[in-house]
Each structure stands twice: as C-alpha cells, then as structure tokens.
Amino acid sequence: MPTPTKGPRFGGSPAHQRLILANLATSLFEHGQITTTEAKARRLRPYAEHLITKAKVDSVANRRQVVRVIRDRSVLHTLFTEIGPRFATRPGGYTRITKINPRKGDNAPMAVIGLVEAKEFATTGAKHSTPAAKRATPVAASAPAEVDEATDPPADSATADGTVTTADSAADDATTAPTPDAEVAADETTEPVEGDARDEEAEADSEADKA
Amino acid sequence: MAVPKRKMSRSNTRHRRSQWKATAVTLVECTNPACGAKHLPHHACAECGQYGARGDRRQVI
Numbered sequence: 001m002p003t004p005t006k007g008p009r010f011g012g013s014p015a016h017q018r019l020i021l022a023n024l025a026t027s028l029f030e031h032g033q034i035t036t037t038e039a040k041a042r043r044l045r046p047y048a049e050h051l052i053t054k055a056k057v058d059s060v061a062n063r064r065q066v067v068r069v070i071r072d073r074s075v076l077h078t079l080f081t082e083i084g085p086r087f088a089t090r091p092g093g094y095t096r097i098t099k100i101n102p103r104k105g106d107n108a109p110m111a112v113i114g115l116v117e118a119k120e121f122a123t124t125g126a127k128h129s130t131p132a133a134k135r136a137t138p139v140a141a142s143a144p145a146e147v148d149e150a151t152d153p154p155a156d157s158a159t160a161d162g163t164v165t166t167a168d169s170a171a172d173d174a175t176t177a178p179t180p181d182a183e184v185a186a187d188e189t190t191e192p193v194e195g196d197a198r199d200e201e202a203e204a205d206s207e208a209d210k211a
Numbered sequence: 212m213a214v215p216k217r218k219m220s221r222s223n224t225r226h227r228r229s230q231w232k233a234t235a236v237t238l239v240e241c242t243n244p245a246c247g248a249k250h251l252p253h254h255a256c257a258e259c260g261q262y263g264a265r266g267d268r269r270q271v272i
Contacts (some may be wrong), residue, residue, distance in 0.1 A: 035272075098254075098262050098271045099251075099253060099254045099255065099256050100254060100255045100257070100271065101250075101251065101254060101255075101257045102272060112271050112272065113253070
C-alpha cells in the first residue's frame with residue numbers, strides 16, 4: 001500500500017490537489033517541460049512517472065486508468081503513442097527537476113520539470129537488479145544518476161551510440177527550441193579534438209531536453 | 212487580557228531592530244565559458260539558462 005501523503009494538500013482540499021496534479025501532468029505531457037514551484041514539481045514527479053509507466057504498454061485497461069487523470073484526448077494519444085514508447089527500455093526516472101531562480105512576486109522557489117531525452121537501456125534484469133549490480137553495469141548505473149537532479153547525467157559522449165533523438169520529439173520541439181540556445185550549448189561543449197560530432201550531439205541533447 | 216505594563220522605549224525598539232541583519236547569499240560562477248555570471252548553487256543560471264557540469268551542460272530555460 002502506498003504511504004499516504006502527509007501534511008496539507010495543494011489548493012487546500014484533496015479534490016483540488018487531484019485537479020492540480022492532473023492539470024500539471026497534462027501540461028507536462030503536452031509541452032514536455034513546464035515551470036512550476038519546486039514543491040509542486042516534487043509532488044508531480046512520482047505522479048507523472050506512474051502515468052508514463054502505464055503508458056509504456058498500450059492496452060485498454062491502461063488507457064482507462066490513465067484517462068481518469070489525463071482527460072485531454074490529444075494529450076492521452078501523445079502519451080501512449082510517443083512518450084510511452086520513447087521510454088520503453090528506461091527503468092524509471094522519466095522526468096528531471098532543475099531548480100531555477102525564485103519567483104519575482106513572492107520569492108517562491110521555482111523549478112523546471114521536464115521529460116528526459118530518449119535513450120536505450122539494457123533490458124536484462126536492470127529493473128530488479130540490486131544496487132551493487134547496478135553500479136557494476138555502467139548503462140544501468142546511469143539511470144539513478146539521471147533521476148537525481150543535483151547529480152548530472154553521465155557524459156553523453158560516453159553513451160552516444162545509445163542516445164536516440166526521435167523525429168517525434170524534434171517535431172514537438174518546434175515551438176520551444178530557440179536556435180541561439182542550442183548554439184550556446186554547442187559552443188561550450190566544443191572540443192578541438194572532436195569538434196563537429198560534439199556540436200551535433202549537444203544540439204540533439206538540448207532539443208531532446210526541450211521536447 | 213494581558214497587556215504590556217510599560218511603553219517600549221525608542222531605544223529598546225531600535226536596539227532590537229538593529230539585530231535584524233541580512234546575510235549575503237552564496238553564489239557560484241556559471242561554468243558556461245560564454246556566460247560566467249554568478250548564480251545560486253544547484254540552480255540553473257538565470258543569464259544563460261543552462262544547468263549541469265562542465266562539458267555536460269543542458270539548456271533548461
């Protein structure tokens with residue numbers, strides 16, 4: 001049985017909190033990345049990740065469970081046809097929280113919560129392996145590191161062959177990806193040895209983050 | 212109802228308030244070589260909007 005949530009609810013009542021979380025999750029799946037208060041982002045993360053886990057298997061039962069939360073049909077379709085398959089091999093940790101500066105009006109701690117980029121993972125027992133085994137396997141060990149927002153994900157150059165930026169995510173990105181930002185990201189990762197490859201990689205990564 | 216017996220003197224008030232001090236926040240330098248601005252540790256840089264270790268930066272904002 002899941003541990004009940006302690007303390008006050010968002011919005012004041014359990015019903016209001018359910019609506020807030022449902023709306024936050026819908027916005028997250030619609031835009032790929034949303035800015036909210038840090039407390040709401042922390043509460044949203046497990047909630048949204050349960051929904052993504054359900055969306056990995058497209059069945060009528062799973063769709064009925066998810067549609068109780070995601071009432072927008074187009075977002076539901078996106079979740080089951082794009083987001084779910086994108087994380088097919090990832091053993092959890094589908095979202096990432098990054099803290100940003102406090103809000104101007106009330107100094108509330110703010111954060112950006114977004115879906116992480118698509119990436120292939122070894123499927124052999126990665127989900128049920130012990131922490132020691134995870135540390136031994138470099139690919140599996142990268143999963144918890146990505147979940148922790150304070151810790152940075154491992155260098156993508158090491159696992160570049162596993163990184164897959166789908167055409168779907170790039171298409172979603174069209175509204176939000178500013179090209180100058182991608183260029184800035186590309187500039188600072190440039191190394192004299194492997195210049196162009198790193199540039200393209202950085203651009204792909206930043207696009208995947210936005211998606 | 213309990214009420215103060217004495218008026219709080221201006222001196223006492225001002226001595227008390229003189230202890231209200233602000234402290235400077237700890238800031239770190241952005242590792243983006245193109246930016247280098249100061250920002251809160253473990254927060255995305257407000258200037259360039261990036262977060263992450265050197266060589267593994269990603270655009271957040």
